[in-house]
Amino acid sequence: MDGVFHDTAAAALFSAAKMNKVSLFASPRMFCDIYCLEPGQEQRPHRHAGNDKVYYALTGTCRVTVAGKTRPLRPGQAAIAPAGSEHGVRNDSDQRATLLVVMAPHPDFKG
Helix, strand or coil, rough: CCCCCCCCCCCCCCCCCCCCCEEEEECCCCEEEEEEEECCCCCEEECCCCCCCCCCCCCEEEEEEEECCCEECCCCCCCECCCCCCCCCEEEEECCEEEEEECCHHHHHHH
């Protein structure tokens, strides 16, 4: 859809090579992406010193790790990674998974 309205299912775009990030919105204050993970794909654990991140499961099931704790994330569930905490996500299932991901402030806005 145009402007500020998005059909997240239509926006999802998968890649066989690696997890794909589809940008829905970006400003200096935040970004909002759709992460698209084929089975076996991941975002390796990492941290952001000054940025909070939210993972919200749209489809499929992923394993999310935040600050050393790992849990499955199913549609309708969210995981929050406060600034400075190590976090990552992996699709260990046999189905595709999509996550709505929001980070604030945007770590490297190039407007």
